Amino acid sequence: MDELTLLAILLVLTIPVCAVTALFLALGARRSAAALRLRLEALENELRRSRGAIEQPIAGESLPPAAAVTPPVVESLPPEQPRTTPTVPPIAAAPRKDSGLEDRLGSRWAVWVGGIALALGGIFLVRYSIEQNLLAPGVRVMIGLLFAAGLIGAGEWLRRRERDISLPGFPSANVPSVLTAAGTCTAFASIYAAYALYGLISPAAAFVLLGAVAVLTMAAAILHGPALAGLGLVGAMGSPLLVSSQEPQPWALVIYLPFVVLAAYGVARFRRWRWLALAAAGGALLWSPLIALADERTVLPLMVHLALQTAFAALFLVADPYRSTADGEARIDWPASLVLLLFSLGSVLTASAVEAGSARPIFAGIVALVLLATGFRFAAAAPAAAIAAFTVIGTLLVWPIARDVAGNPENIFYMSGDIFAVRPDALAAYLIFACVLVPLVSAASLLRLTLAGQLRLPIAAWYAGTAAVTPLLALVAAYWRIAGLERDLSFALAAGLLALAFVFAATRLRQRGDEAGETIRLGLGAVAAAALGALALGLTFVLDRGMLTVAFALTALATAWISERLTIPALRYAVGALGLIVLGRLIWSPTIVEGNPGPILVNWLLWGYGIPAVSFFLASRWLERSGRDRIVQLTESLSFVFATFLIFFEIRHALHAGDPLAVDFGLVEAGLIATETLAFGVLLTRLDLRKPDLVYRWGSLILKGLSLAICIGGLLIGQNPLFTGQPLQGSVVFNALIPAYLLPSLIAILLALAERGNKPPFYSWTSAILALALQLAYVCLQIRRVFQGPELGFWRGVTQGEQWSYSLALLVIGIALLGIGLLRDIRFARLASAVYLVLAVLKVFIVDLANLEGVMRALSFIGLGLVLIGIGLVYQRLLTQRPGRPAASG
Template identity: 45%
Template sequence: MAETLYGLLALSAFGLFIAALLLGPIGFFRAGDLHKRLAFAERRILELQGQISDLRAQLRLGAQPPPVPRRDVENLDAQLGETRTSAPLAPAPAEPPPRAEPEITLPLGQSAEAAASAEGLAASDAEPPPAPAEPPRIRPSRSLEEALGAQWTVWVGGVALALGALLLVRYSIDQGWFGAAARIAAGLLFAAALAIAGEYLRRKETALSQIPAVLTAAGTVSAFGSIYAAHALYGFIGPAFAFIALGATGLACMAAAALHGPALAGLGLVGALTAPLLVDSSEPSVWPLVIYVTIVTACSYGLARVKFWLWLAVTTAIGGLLWGLALLVQGASQDQPIFHATLVFTVAQTFMAALLFAIDRNASVADQDARIDRLPVYVLSAFGVLMLMALSDSTDAGHFGLAWGIAASASVAILAASGCLAAPAAGLTLVAGATVVAVMAIWPEEAGEALPDPSDLFLIWPKPREVGGFSVFALATSFGAAALAGARLLRGPKLPGRIAALYAGAASLTPLAALGIAYLRLSHGDLNWPFAAYAGGLALVFTFVATLVSNRLESEPFEVLRLSLGAYASAALAALALGLVFALDRGVLTIALALAALSAAFVDRRLDIQALRWCVAGLGLVVAARLAWEPRIVSGNLGATPIFNWLLWGYGVPALAFSLAGQLLRRKAVDAPALAAQALSILFSAFLVFFEIRHWINGGDPYARGSGLVEQGLFATAAFGFSIVLTRFDATRTNIVLRFASLGFGVLSFGFAFFGLLLFKNPVFSGEAVEGGAVFNVMPLAYGVPAVLAAVLARAAQGVRPNWYRNCAELAAFSLIFVLANLEIRRIFQGPDISFFADDGSASFRPASDSELYSYSALWLIFGLVALGYGLWQGSVKARIASAALIVATVLKVFLFDLSSLEGALRALSFIGLGLALLGIGLVYQKFIFARRTAPT
């Protein structure tokens, strides 16, 4: 330790020596040179002023002015080190309006320059220009020389002084010169001498900027060190006296900062807040610590307020947060007094921070001039989180009682009142509401209550301990915070829109969120008529307030009142929706929200409240999240009746509600809420059709596992139907929701067609038996109807959808019809089981008769001819390409397969038919497609 101190002392002395060695001569010669140049400039300026006066007198007498020697000007420029520039330093001012000029008689032979000068002087004599405004004083930037000589040397000297004092004490200890008491006394006297010297220089030498503050800071450091040594090293004073002495020294340093500057304030604050860490006690008590830190932070806040030092206030808040965290760590394994002291400390720190950052900083701002101030929101949100941590830790440690609820209520009250008293800090009202909900969420559960299953965490929460206290806290804090925010909103008709929106959100969302948390914790998601009654009462309260605002809006047409009306109307609808959820089965949550969205759209149509449109969008987002989490919104016994069952209520009512809401909203504007309602209507309609199909196919169980051929065909039919309808609508309305929905359903239908019907559920590959007769069976329903709808979709998409979309639809239509025809032939010859493989489980293929093979060849040839005819009729190259592909496939089948498999007349007929067909095709191509035109005679 001694070597380190000696090294620092040597380094400081060497730095001072180098500074004196270099800066001394530089400053001396630099000052002499500047003095000479300044004297020469003053002399030349006086000479030029005299020449200008003589020139003005000669012009008044009519004599020709003598020219100014240019050599003198050049010499002056050269000696002053200035360089002339032809460009002006500032833009030329605009020409003044013309005014009458006095007549000036010039002697003969006078030059134009002299005339111009004479005119200017005459104008100045006739009408003196107004005195220019004094330019703002710009503080010149300090040069490196000034920074080194006047600033850095002072601070380095202060550090060296403090190190010298410490080294002197160290040296006296090593030499054994004085006793321990004498050393402590000498340190305190030295500290007092430095403080007195600093104060004396501050009063007598006003030109000194930092030297008094540095001396006082050095004295403070010496005092801190002496007091700590008296307690920790020598045991002269006990922990209580040392604690008080260190704190008093820190407070005195902060008081001196009001006279000496902000540097002492930071030093005093750090010293005062770290003083408790320097004192060890065998019997520590937390209450003196809480009182002491509270007093220190209060003094620091007061100094920051008097001197307008925002940095000091922020530093003080950080110190309070750190001490709060330290108390939490210390009290995690301690007794109940630690917990009570932590709560009191957190409430006190929250109150002081709210008083300075929110109220004092923003309370005097007029409503129309208010702008959102984020600093109080950030600081007080941090203290709110600290309170939640203290409450949670106390619950884990087994401390819960009246103090728990009082501290939580006090924190909410401080946040809500601060946000209402200062309009720029309106965000604190939302912080207060969030604190209410968080406290209700972390309220300790009843003893012996089993924790909910993680999968039901969002629906079933444990029952709270002391239900009466929980209910009183929920009602008092939520309604209190909402009432304060609502009253402030109605008292500020000139508030800006963003601040009014914060008050409106706090006034409407806080009671709704509290009611939802209370329902989850007390009712566990079951039916509860008392909660439904509470929700209905809350809806009536919101409706009553909205009526009052509506009546006031007729006489005072302020935007804030219109926003308030929208917020309370939306809150009334949301409370009504919650009441429906509480009174009905949990599966009708989506229904209730959809009906609430329709009500909001209807009220917006009647009252023209912009906020209700976004209420529809918000309810739509909640419903979309509900569908994403669990698409099966209806559960239980749905009944076996197709179509007319509980699914029609669970999915049909929301689809109809959002469809009507979208139409109501579109009458005013096609914006995000209108598009969201329209999208949800389409989505619910799709879910309704999907689950109704599964309900019908699976005998009343829409959630059965597995799927068959008919079900896949119905899915493809429904998807193609949605695509056609949405494409038709989009072609007439040009709606982005309809466009993307039609594309999405188109892709879905292509997937059902290609993967579901042609591959995975194809009875040839899946082995599923075909129900029905040889011709009239389920395959026309599974393949034929989707094929027809795919062809209709291809025609509807012409010119309004991309080429790939139309090509896929045409390919799907042709593929489904072609596969259907081949499957029907196989059903006629093979029976209900038309799979490729035999029933014995082996990998052998099921044999086919000659008639069946010939039928396939004839069918392929017919399809090729039909495709060729369609291509000629419509001029479609794609149809002719498909025809060529089928004909090539038929030729290959006849020559490679039928030649070896068919026998007798069938073989001959196969080749004869193929030959005739090929000749006919060639004739068609030569005559209609590639016919050569003959030259006219």
């Protein structure tokens, strides 16, 4: 490069410096002139007021004595001293009103944008010189550092003189802060380029220089305020993105980022800017995937980065702010807990990488221990203990697997084949990691609970839950990964030992329950519930699926008994949890066992659904002695659900040759299921009348809706033999119409009677209409069965005897309903009889007149006439006998 080119480049570099210097000088001169002008105006105003005070008073007012007239400013001087000019005290200028967008653009926003432009200009100038190969690497770095020093020096010079040159009435634009921030960004980028791009300095020198710039940034932010802190952090975090290289070096980022975040944490601590500390942690999190992508051959840099940044976050977000906070005054710090959770999630995902190799358990263990220590020491970070458990259990779940013949591991997220063939790679390391970390997390959380003096219950619940749940979830994770959810005696023994450990812990806590208060009782309930959970898991690991459901149900019943016997309220929630587990187990495998559950009625369905139904019903009765809460409602609801499914699957098992999951759905099955839902609706309605409760109210409503859907969609439309053409099973009298239509119609009448006067009228009217519709369907289909045989399809036509029988049936039903309505004073029955009689009239005058012939037509009209006349006479008789009406004259 010749001297002329070098001189031109230097001249170009001086242009922004000269421009900035000229801008500052112009601003200074403008502010000085404005200050002088304001001082002159103040002097003139003061002199004007002094003259007005010694003038003649207004006409009509008496002049005070001469001795009393004294100038307000000019003081009396001794004779021997000469007179001096009046002293004008300094007068503060009135605050100038903001003129709007113009002032903001000119006085503040322009300066902020200018500072950002200076920082980017310095970085892009270095980048341009790299792309054009204009300067040697050393010269590029030196120019960048000189430019950074000039910006920082200008910022400090303006900060010291800001009061002297500030414009009164104008808001501060933070010009010194912006210049200093731009300088620190440029310095960070220059030093990073010298180390990562050119190799001009060693790692040790990079450590020293980056640390020096970080300390300078921290000191400058303390002096210049939050603007510099925010801009400096953004610039420092973004510098590696702007100054890139062809060969990514993740270790350089791992070395660089700690200096940036430590400087931000230091400033945040000194100035109590919590937002800056959270922003620093967030920036470190955002860099994690970029570090992972920088080198796909190894994740060791990412492991070191996450471990360091997790420790920094725990130290500066939790340990330092809460080092003097007592347990009784602690409140959970949710932002800090969220940051720790995100670091834990990143650690778990990193542990799933195959490239982690033997460093996986060490890395995950370090992160978990840092989180556990943070949660143990500081009550405000109690969720950190649970986050440590999440790290351990997550690592057990995502541990890579060995898939091919050579034994090479495979990432579990990209595996193919059977999801149960997930035996972890390096099984010995897997087991050691689980056996060391899981008991440590659980024991430390329980110890923290016992050592606490006055913990608030929400915080104590985190420790109790972590101590109880962590071993159970870890055992399930290991059972899936190693045993593939198949029966395994070794895991059953491990669950038994875990249950004994929890029993021992519950015994020790019970000895201190009376003296330690609510926190110990909370821990007692948690470990007692965990002991029962471990026992249930042991049964899961060793029993087949049918016995497992029974074992869980009996465990829930025993848990309810222990909860009331030993007064451990927390065990109530264990009963509810076991109930949900049983429900999930039955949803997963509704037939309890594979294949045919057994003979009709006495089979695995009876044990798998009947025992849980009885167990949870008794459990709800025991728990209700301490009050009817949500857990009691849940357990009682589960008992009804299990009973409903028991009858449902028993019906399907009996009608489908031992296959409860058959896809076809017949007429008899629809009628029996409708009868079942209506019967349970009657039961829940009666219970709700005796003891109003949401379970009974909503349960009866849901079952009624199901029964309406089955009756209308299944019996009257979908499976109606008039439309399906399927042959009707049974004889002429005793056939499928009885369970399909007659039986549910009778239960619907009972439901209407139960709802009458106790529910809104709509409920009982709906049930009564459903009962009459099913009863009418039964009568009409039975008549057709007599005349047509087993096949009742509507396309087979209608004989005259069948037509006349329908009219007779309508009349008989109408008369029967009228009699019931009159005898029992049921208005609905009387109205329903009127509907039937109207239908009979319409049928006779429209259908029978057109289709019947001879004696049948005559009998139809004669019968209708006699019935209507008889009904009229009955009503006349009743009307004359009512009170208040005169008797008819003879």
